[in-house]
Amino acid sequence: MTKGNKGLLARLRLSSLRLRLVVVFALVALTAAVSASGIAYWLNREAVLKRTQDSALNDFRSEMQNRVATLPLRPTQDDLRRVSEEMTANGAGYQVLLLGERAAGKPIVGASDPDVFTLTDVPTSLREAVDTRRPVTDANPYPYHLFWQRTERNGTPYLVGGTRIDGGGPAGYMFKSLAAEKADLNSLGWSLGIATGLAVIGSVLLAQVAATTVLRPVRRLGEAARQLGEGKLDTRLRVSGADELSDLSRTFNSAAENLQKKVADMSAREESSRRFVADMSHELRTPLTALTAVTEVLEDEQDALDPMIAPAVALVVSETRRLNNLVENLMEVTRFDAGTARLVLDDVDIADQITACIDARAWLDAVELDAERGVVCRLDPRRLDVILANLIGNALKHGGSPVRVSVRTEDGPDGEELVIAVRDHGPGIPEEVLPHVFDRFYKASAQRPRSDGSGLGLSIAMENALIHGGTIAAANSTGEDGAVDGAVFVLRLPRDASAVARALGTGSRQGKGEDA
Incomplete structure (x- = not known):
């Protein structure tokens, strides 16, 4: 692998670590921002809806007590329509529907605006709750209560509330659009979403700064380690500060110094050994040359020698050749070791x-x-x-x-x-x-x-x-x-x-x- 490829892999590894830091920072910021925005949106939503709801229901209850209570026991449809229109004439912001009886089992309806609010817009469950008479006790002084429910029509949210006047009077229902509140909450949601996005972007920028601060010493350490691995044993790191990375740099410098000393000692011993083998091989060549010449003469005359002496001469000849080959091999090895081959x-x-x-x-x-x-x-x-x-x-x-x-x-x-x-x-x-x-x-x-x-x-x-x-x-x-x-x-x-x-x-x- 070339030095350029090694550097590219190292940069990719550092980039990967940087990416992980950025992702972690972004996820933490996103989680915190989404949680805070979600809580803020929920609290504001409840506050806005409750304020609007309480205001409308309280006004509707008051109007029911002041106006509907004056109706006769068997009001006509015109009476109900007139009172419902009066209840909405003061700009209450809601529509009213009054439900009475012309006779037993014969209901009549009077609406402030039949085109906007009809009896079909009142949920059945709400009507049943309004019509239910509860026993009067110390804990429950009223037989009828005010009930409300949020509904939706054609994508627009509405508040539907209802109650009945005690003493057999008509039941009244109010119908208020929550479109303005929905628009306000949507605007709030967009604002919180933008704030969340800005928080994530800010966290990414901070993560980049933090990653650069953390990875710069790591990058220097990695570069120093590569130089050390390439044989530059005098490589050292500049140490500043007293944090964990500074301690790591000091440890690296100490290890590099010890390694340099040991390599220098080993190189010196190896060079000494090589010199010894080379010198010994060269010194042996002169006597070996003489011995080889003698053994060649003895080998030529081996057949004429005494049978008792011939085996010893054969042994000397073979061992001399073996020693000569060994010396040649040792000289070849020393050339490889010395890098002169x-x-x-x-x-x-x-x-x-x-x-x-x-x-x-x-x-x-x-x-x-x-x-x-x-x-x-x-x-x-x-x-x-x-x-x-x-x-x-x-x-x-x-x-x-x-x-x-x-x-x-x-x-x-x-x-x-x-x-x-x-x-x-x-x-x-x-x-x-x-x-x-x-x-x-x-x-x-x-x-x-x-x-x-x-x-x-x-x-x-x-x-x-x-x-x-x-x-x-x-x-x-x-x-x-x-x-x-x-x-x-x-x-x-x-x-x-x-x-x-x-x-x-x-x-x-x-x-x-x-x-x-």
Whole structure:
């Protein structure tokens, strides 16, 4: 992942945290504003309706007592209409309907405005409550009471009230429109809604300010942590204040300082170890050169030596060669560790390269090659030879012949890749060993700690693959019955390692040349 992508992901994470803070602030503000507005609307609604209702009902009761009580016991329809009109003549704001009887069971109706208020506008339940006579007691001095009910007609709310005069007089009903109150309450609702919206907007703005204040130190801490992860161990945060974020910054600075000291100590020890191995390897080369020359002479004369001495000479020759290979491997490892290993690229025919590798080591009869001619890659031929020699040699040593080497090309994430699979038909690699096969000086058999190998071959092969920008994977292959049928090592390299070579500061055969 590139540095730009990492920065983008970090900004998205911070934006997500900012978004969560804003959403929480907005939800809290919205809940509080809606609750307050709802309570205020309900209280004002009840107050407005109660004030209007009480005023109208009290006036209606008073008019009933003053005017209807003067009517005869059996009023005519004209009497009822005249009194109802008189009751509304003073601008009461409501309509009146009086219900009397011309004779028993023969009701008559007198309305102040029959076009506005008729008996059908009076709910049945209200009429039943008005007509119900209640016993007079100390707690109930009146047999009839004033009742009211809110109704709606054509979307307009109305207040309907009714009562009856004691002593057999007519029943009276009033009908008042609440449209003005509804308009006032709608206006109040809009005002409270606008206030709620402004409160939410204000809370979002405050949340932005709060989020910026809180996230700025977090962003600085995240940036410092990224720099620290990129190897800038001298990164420190500026500390100001005494809050929790300041304590976190102090803790980060302390941890960064301790990490810098430990890394410096480890680097110094590692550099010392590398220098020691490199110096030792160089110092051993001079006596090894002499020993090698002597052993070559002894090997040539081995057939003429005393049979008692010949085994000792053979042992000296083999151990000298083993020591020479170990020194060469150690020098190769120190170059990788020191970062001085370089690529020298050339156009390589893979089939020819593999054939040359196995021919030089006399493995032609033990290796089956499945590779098309003409597959040309731009790689370092010497390092590719080292990789192939280690993988094929390891397969022959631990799996036995025949070893099958197959070559193919595939499309990879960064372009076309060369894929070389080396497979044997031996017992395979134990599961507990698989994660360690590329570790230095690791040997799978604890019963054979002193084998012919140095334990560096596969490690060096992996280093040579990595320097090309590739990798090696180890696994066990299985047969049709599911049993392990040998081990397989898969080498993946880019077909053109020029980009990797430029990053390392090297080039082609006309470049800096082979590393010493």
